[in-house]
Amino acid sequence: MIYVFLANGFEEVEALAPVDMLRRAKLNVTTVGVTGKTVTGSHGIPVTADITAEELNIGADMEMIVLPGGMPGTLNEEASPAVQAAIDYCTANDRWIGAICAAPSILGHKGLLKGKTAVCYTGFEKELTGAQIGSTGVVTDGKIITARGAGVAVDFGLALVGALAGAETQAQIRASILCD
Secondary structure, three states: EEEEEEEEOHHHHHHHHHHHHHHHOOOOOEEOOOOOEEOOOOOOEEEEEEHHHHHHOOOOOOOEEEOOOOOOHHHHHHHHHHHHHHHHHHHHOOOOOEEEEOOHHHHHHOOOOOEEEEEEOOOOOHHOOOEOOOOOOOOEEEEEEOOOHHHHHHHHHHHHHHHOOOOOHHHHHHHHHOOO
């Protein structure tokens, strides 16, 4: 299962484009409302999460977590015990973590980017403690996938697909949505 965390103030495109790409790949995705069942994005768009953070069952079915950026969404995610526990589980069990925009800062604050290449929204680089800052829109280093922001949300989603479903599925979806 892939869990995508939504907290009030999340960047809508950074959450929903990856969810769309992952579901096109027929992967199991559950959105998790960190701040309730209905979560309002940074541009005032309300989204109904599949489950709330209190309903999250961290365990063996957790293949990947995805942390969208946005403000104050990133701060709300970082303050969530459920998000912190999910990150810890993924780290301890060699599972995938995706983070985009400001959200890689959460990983940086936990020391998870030391010795890794990562990217984030411009101005957040200092929050990626110990990371080598990449120059592309999306970077995969080990089991961590980071991305710069909303403009690369589809590419980020496709990178997540590639990680779990393989390059062939990733290429098929890229072609089907006319993404050059």
